[in-house]
Amino acid sequence: MDKILLVNNKIEELTRVAQFMEELGEEWGLPVPLVFSLNLVMEEALTNTIAYGFDDDGSHTIEIHFNKAGALLSIIITDDGHEYDPTQKKDPDISLAVEDRPIGGLGIFLIKKIMDSVQYRRINNRNNLILTKNIES
């Protein structure tokens, strides 16, 4: 099963993405907690791209491909922003006390924790973030 979602590089688009995820969840019969998690993954990935990914103020389209093959769910997010590999970002130290915890820096970490694999590829001047999760485990 395949689905494609095109998103403009505007934060307000996240509302539409959340709606899309709800509909996808219903259509593909995904459990509600999983839809919650996937919604979060999408928001974290897209917020980063929309907020920091582009060097100009122009309009850009971010493409998201969803595929479900048996129990394997794959999400590929591609954009034409500057090269950025989020998998290289260091994980936050979640054992720190409140005073020492930095504000922010949890987005990519949440994606890594929720998905089974997170890979990055730069192909034809486009960022490709490839996320997979076994959804029947």
Added chain:
Amino acid sequence: MNVNVVTSNDCSIICVEGRVDTTNANEFEKAVMEVVTSGINRIILDCSGLNYISSSGLRVFLIVQKKMMAIKGELRLCCLQPGIQEIFDISGFTSIFSIYPNQDLALK
């Protein structure tokens, strides 16, 4: 998202409902910080109606906790839905917040 605040003598109860995400985290921060800067030193954040949070929302929780510690106040959370609890666990937030199963226990 909806934020309702009830203040009694020495304690404010903030009830947050709906989604706290990138699109409205600033609004949530503003509403909660208004209570924090009002001088009250005990805040209970009731999350029974909170059904979605992303890192933008977690960021606000952490800011509030830091502020409350700085003024020697106390922040307690209660009634986290399972999905929210899971995100708190993953983020290491469970150990840096006082979390109670219900408002009565949080009030004690």
